[in-house]
Amino acid sequence: MLWVIIILLLFLLIFLLSGIRIVPEYERIVILRLGKALKEAKGPGIVLVIPIIDYPIRVDLRERVFEIAEQSCITKDNALIKVDFLIYLRVIDPVLSVISVENLYLATQGLATTTLRAIIGDIILDDVLSKREEINQKLQMRIDEVTQRWGVKVTAVEIREIIPPKEIQEAMTKQMAAERNRRAMITEAEGIRQSEILKAEGEKQSQILRAEGERQAQILRAEGYALALSKIYEVAKNIDPNTIALEYLKALENISNSSSTKIIFPLELSNIISEILSKVKK
Structure with missing residues (x-):
């Protein structure tokens, strides 16, 4: 009799344990009790299911x-x-x-x-x-x-x-090839244009620099010439008129000794000669 009770207890324990379900976080159990679904799913955690009466269905909630x-x-x-x-x-x-x-x-x-x-x-x-x-x-x-x-x-x-479709793929391939060629031509033309622009810009800058250099050179020459004239003027102010007359005659002498066949005498020559004669008489 004792063995019968032990066997019954074992069957009861197995029966009860069979009703325990462990449900992970990503799952739920839908229970059909006597064929009718319960309103809410069970889980996660430990869920008790009545053996024979309940029919559990696991549902995965993961995407x-x-x-x-x-x-x-x-x-x-x-x-x-x-x-x-x-x-x-x-x-x-x-x-x-x-x-x-x-x-x-x-x-x-x-x-x-x-x-x-x-x-x-x-x-x-x-x-x-x-x-x-x-x-x-x-x-x-x-x-x-x-x-x-x-x-x-x-x-x-x-x-x-x-x-x-295959014919559409072929047409698309040709279109893409034509588009690549067009872009290549545009890129090449743009490169040539940029090169010409840079070349013209460089030439313009070169001309500007040359003109600027020429202008500076002319300014310096003019300043040098003006300075020389001012120096000559300063020196000439202190020269004796007789010295100027003698230098004038020397210049005429040099002109007369040249190979020129025509000599033009300035109008002031008579005045210079008169001044020289008056100085000699004195």
Whole structure:
């Protein structure tokens, strides 16, 4: 009889221990009691579950990312493109995520695929290639409108790659090559222009410096000539008139001894001779 009691106690202990759940910080437990979900999820920490009566379901609250494989889409201008993107989401209501949708991630993937095709179908190819951020925002907003009913928040949608048709890729390659050539030509022309500007500027500065140097030289020559004249004038003021007359005659003598065939006598010559004769008589 004792052994029976011990065995029953062991079964009771195992039964009670089986109802203890340790829930980490990033998880919650949704309990279905007799098939009906409790209003609030349990956790974190130690959670007591009634064996047989309660059915616990663990829900991860961490943000998760999953990839939407390459999808074929037709743009508004009937261009066939392929797009793949990433969806970031997290559960904000564990109870709704359990009772509102059977397979949360599969449902979100299907919703994202159809939403992407609807959005791309309203946009022309050029805008699809250039307005990626705008498409990301539209995808996130539309997907989130539906997933909120499932207790899920879509935090971000990121288009990873857009593959246009082959002929479009070839045209884009040619366009990029032409653009690079154009920029190279502009850069070369700009370099030549800058070089010519610098050359002209240097020539202008050189001419300015030469003119400035010539001006300074003329000023110095004029100052030297003026100084020489003033010195001559100072000396001439103190010379005796007879000395000046004799120097004048010497100059005439030198002129007469030259090879010139014509000699022009100044009008003052008679006055000078008269002064000299008067001095001799005295």
